[in-house]
Amino acid sequence: MLDAPKATEKSFADGKILKCISDGVGVVTFNNPEKRNAMSLDMWEGLGHALIELRDDAEVRVVILVGAGDKAFVSGADISQFEKTRHNAEASEEYSKRSAAPRALLADYPKPTIACIRGFCLGGGMQVAMLADIRIAAENSQFGIPAAKLGIAYGYDGLKHLVSLVGPSWARLLMYTGMRIDAAEALRTGLVERVVPDAELWNATTEIARAISHNAPLAIKAAKLTIAQVLKDPEERDMVAIKAIGTACMDSEDFREGRRAFMEKRKPNFVGR
Template identity: 55%
Template sequence: MEYADGKIIAEATDGVGRITFNQPEKRNAMSIAMWDGMAAALEVFEHDAAVRCVVLTGAGDKAFVSGADISQFEKNRSDADAQREYGKKTGHGRERLANFPKPVIGEIRGFCMGGGLGIAMSCDIRIASSDSQFGIPAAKLGIAYGFDMVTALVSLVGPANANMILMTGDRFSAEEALHFGLINKVVAPEALSATVAKLTATLAVNAPLSLRANKRTVKQVGFDPDKRDMAAIDAATVACFDSADYAEGRRAFMEKRKPVFTGR
């Protein structure tokens, strides 16, 4: 499937959905149409029971996503009012990614900057090649990032590292990003695809209801206590313990075999 005139490519194989940001000539910078395309692809994957997890990656070897498409700034982000309108136009994609119920893995190679880092931070697990670079160049563009993105940054790296990243606007290496807590693992460029494939193969055979429930609970832990949806957490927990998959998991353990989960 292709969206945004081919700048978003979506495909699913062996339980794994894959979304590729496909604008390598601009280092996969995100246009408004690409945000809409990503949202559309995620919606398809959300309702496809065969898809157990999703990988986000960039085309080529230069970038995951280098940020927003700056060529659209003069038209769409020229001042505060235009920025608010830009936020509305891209908000559906951001919301779809932030609330996607299945595991999302960021396969990161090359530049992961600005809004691209925002996309990566919305992933549940981030695997990066050793030649990747990370940063938020807000201070070098004279702009401020929204509360949601800064909250995500602080939750991953803490206030001190968040200040370093935001105030300097510098690029940081994959090893520095790992040290900060921005990413989960750094691997050699030639090992990136295989490492992600091994991870997704594991997720694709794990119990879907368990993956969803635990992802939801981890997210709720980051909220203020009075904003946590404990009823939703309880409902997801009950659904797991009442599921056929739980019974299958118990039987497989007793029979010393691998379970076959169906998501029911």
């Protein structure tokens, strides 16, 4: 996805999850285009491994999530696995436990994440996209959660994120009907932050990623942490953590560098400390 000479690549889940790094930007690709990037359990676990490696790489400052091909971001869970992995409540509980760690990792990821959405973004794909910090969609995108058409309970975490983005009324409409909405409707309801022409999607996404990667990592970490705390109930907010990250920013070398660069009318060189 990124410039090959500068990129390092690695695959997981038999090549169905790809990881690439270039110039401070990590990219995770859902690489199952034959099934419109439907997520298998192995892919969930592979996603977790890729995210951990990107989290622990000090050079990576932002992560893009994208689907292979031009048909889908992620079209949902791989329903062909359901007879084996989710055929009843007990099996579904085991499936949820195995996919819970990657979902929790993405939900609380310490670095900014961007979902680059083209084509179908359905079901489990919606869950992945909603766990990202920012969603950029192509005009050809389609969104929906067909759980009611499959007899599936979507789950608390997924619905919590849906309600936080579109509100309870739209969440009810989407969940009760299983309807699909287009990119324009997704933008209007707040499900995505920006819609661009199909041909401009990757460049628009990487432009945002580059802008993030050039900013001060501690300041972005502070913003991400504080916004997450704002969304919690007042009694659950960690005000100590908010104060600590604020102090760390003000005492950082990056703050000094930002001031110097401003006075010298040049671009700052932030190092993340």
